[in-house]
Amino acid sequence: MAYDKFNTLISSAVPLPIENVDTDQIIPARFLKATERKGFGDNLFRDWRYNPDNSPKEDFALNNPRYSGKILVGGKNFGSGSSREHAAWAVYDYGFRVVISSFFADIFRGNCLNIGVLPVQVSPEFLQKIFAAIEADPNTEFKVSLPEQTVSIVTTGESESFDINDYKKGNMTNGFDDIDYLLNIKEGIKEFAKTRPF
């Protein structure tokens, strides 16, 4: 499914300064029973966000009215654990378009790129600057530029570049997905398949 095109985003951010945030926290397994990609944002961080009686946990960042925006900022090793794309869907469906961390788990990063959420990996030092800026003023805006591959703190102008391969950058910019690409080379794939022994 093609997705939204991404170019430049300027937004405030929601901080989650915790390391090793795993996909079971992002979307617990009991919420994986849908057969359509709908409504996963309601259960994003379900057990950190809500008490067992479904009342909100007021100290959790998503429930704190100080924080808002389309950028989620997480600690090191964000998205570790399972391959459930539902975790990326939940992040997207809640309204985030960018996740910033100093380190991402592989499958989560790939899933984000495949659905139009931009994972932005920054240095541990810059991550701490971002957390500090949000802490000092939750309305601090960040500019994420895909063409320039940079993330900056708008008020101070401090900036850092991030990596993304040219292919994925093109996909994100144009809203293409991998299946579009693969279907275009299907004849070559069919030829290759004939060479496989099993």
Added chain:
Amino acid sequence: MSAKKTLFDKVWDSHVVHQIENGPDVLFIDRHMVHEVTSPVAFLGLKNRNIRVLHPEKTFATADHNTPTINQHLPVEDPLSANQLKMLEENANEYGISYWGLGHEKNGIVHVVGPEYGITLPGATIVCGDSHTSTHGAFGAIAFGIGTSEVEMVLATQCIMQPKPKSMRINITGELQFGVTPKDVALFIISQLTTSGATGYFVEYAGDVFTNMTMEGRMTVCNLSIEMGARGGMIAPDETTFHYVKGREFTPKGEAWDTAMDYWQTLYTDEGAEFHKELTFDGSQIEPMITYGTNPGMGMGISNDIPNAEAVQGGAATYKKSLQYMKFDEGDSMIGKPIDFVFLGSCTNGRIEDFRAFASIVKGRQKADNVTAWLVPGSHKVESAIKEEGILDILTEAGFELREPGCSACLAMNDDKVPPGKLAVSTSNRNFEGRQGPGSRTLLASPLVAAAAAVTGKVTDPRELMEMETA
């Protein structure tokens, strides 16, 4: 002379259909396994694009993640689970995919049944919408978990787009001590590397410890590769592998077998081939392991005390939050902590060898009264072997019941949920907060440690209950 290649290079390079400059490789997939939870949206994508499955004969579907483990002959009560199972069956039928649903004799956990029926082969590329697909690397396959968008890609084109990971070799030399199992080896490695220490890498396990390991043991180790962040792990195929694979239902036969063997015997890392990273550990130093925190990297030898925050890698705040969730303190001993649940099963430790190990300890003893035990075979084939080998009798006499196959309490999508605050010794793969049910607390360990906890009602060093084998 051609360049020296690693095992991983040999298998990966032979599956590259097309390379994109400063982009991913287009990788051909030999085997695609599908289950009910991560496939419905992918099939929906095919319908929306009006395309068919390109290679249904390379695609296999089984129901496992949310299936009940009792009364499987009755309709599934949870309407959402029932709907996902129905969707899988309908999709499999519509696209001509082998489907081993609930009640089918071949039903079981996807990563248990794949090897059992010879779907898993050396030198193959294998994917599934499940991170523990790394299990199949035990056969010298490149196997890894994928997201639902990628499931759709493989259904549509039998290919996936992936940048080639870096390579890492982990050597474990020497001989394992008495009471130390493949699960302990894996938990030891993860405790050394942390849950992100192998992110970006594909791992080859090498050394005497793996050479001497059974296929079941190798599967346990490769299964847990993802828990240190690696996309997958693999072990070069050898006589142990070929012996296991030969004669299974989907294994090549006759001339095709000979051709396959000619290829499989070339699947090893060339002498002098280089890895991006190489680590070596002494296997004789590994103890039976147990985890004490909320990720699989928070593990230690069972006789150790929980480390202080200052002594561990990573942030102290996250570490303390984890111990707070577990209701443990720095410096605590795990030995003697009372437990409430024991779970034997999952794609990590739900194979026949795991039930043999568990039975070896509970034989002649009784389940502790304070323990609820869920013993869940990985497949009907494992269940049959448990009965045929007389293990069921041992378990029954010791006060245990055997359930029906499935993923069960590993991720608690069905009714097998550990209640809030309860402490479980589990042979599965993840001890994340709430993994086994909201508020549940999980200690990951081997089947031997699980059995020792089940009969004593507390965390116990299994070696105290085992008779030293005499030479």
